[in-house]
Amino acid sequence: MHDVAKIQNYQHVINTIDVPADWMAQLSTVLEARQNDDYTIQKLLKLMVNITTIDNISIAIPDVSNRFQAKYCSRQIENGVYSFAVQHSLCRTFESGSVLVIREGSERPEAFNREALSPLDFSHRDHCLLVPLRHRQTTLGVLVLDLRNVIAGSLPLQELWFVCTQLAHTMATQVVPNFQTLYSRPYQRVNESELGAIQKAVEKCSGNKTMAAKILGLTPRQLRYRLSKLA
Numbered sequence: 001m002h003d004v005a006k007i008q009n010y011q012h013v014i015n016t017i018d019v020p021a022d023w024m025a026q027l028s029t030v031l032e033a034r035q036n037d038d039y040t041i042q043k044l045l046k047l048m049v050n051i052t053t054i055d056n057i058s059i060a061i062p063d064v065s066n067r068f069q070a071k072y073c074s075r076q077i078e079n080g081v082y083s084f085a086v087q088h089s090l091c092r093t094f095e096s097g098s099v100l101v102i103r104e105g106s107e108r109p110e111a112f113n114r115e116a117l118s119p120l121d122f123s124h125r126d127h128c129l130l131v132p133l134r135h136r137q138t139t140l141g142v143l144v145l146d147l148r149n150v151i152a153g154s155l156p157l158q159e160l161w162f163v164c165t166q167l168a169h170t171m172a173t174q175v176v177p178n179f180q181t182l183y184s185r186p187y188q189r190v191n192e193s194e195l196g197a198i199q200k201a202v203e204k205c206s207g208n209k210t211m212a213a214k215i216l217g218l219t220p221r222q223l224r225y226r227l228s229k230l231a
Helices: 002-008 023-032 037-052 084-096 157-173 194-204 209-215 220-230
Strands: 057-062 068-073 100-103 126-135 138-146
Touching: 023 037, 023 157, 037 057, 037 068, 037 157, 068 084, 068 138, 084 100, 084 126, 084 138, 126 157, 138 157, 138 209, 194 209, 194 220, 209 220
Parallel strands: none
Antiparallel strands: 057 068, 057 138, 100 126, 126 138
16 A cells, blocks of 8 residues: 555656865865966866766857867867857857757757756757857856757756866957956057057957957957057
């Protein structure tokens, strides 16, 4: 009789991941020890692997031809390539700034509600999660998480969003490490010392001057004006 009652009162149990209790302390250690930006990003990816138990996490960056490469990868793969379906979804994520999910049997990626707290928003049909890394309303890259070995409903979303924010901040401030231009007033005199920072920003953004201007805290018009003056 007891066993029958247990069956009748059965409720689906959501599998959970044991997030390290000291993950926040680990994050602080990584950020406080920051000296080399690429090394810091790799350490943050490693921390994300520990938090999510996903061993295949990468950061997709667009190149000059608007194709995406895995510039950073938890598996230590340099300049990895993505399939055509993932490339298409990366373009949508980069342009829209929305979190997307690639699901089994679906030709188009589906939007994922980033504000949702319920782990039921993920299922065994989810193959890939694409999270835009945004700073000051500018998308700098896309975090790609391989969900194929993730148990449905187990991903710790809040911790994931928080580390993504730190990744975006690290990627943005590596363009202007001293914060002089990034947080400066929008209108300021043109200084010859800016040229190196501007050129580096444009290079980091693969020649996209509009994106570089946003990262530098300028309008595209202000950036063009500075380039013409400094040239």
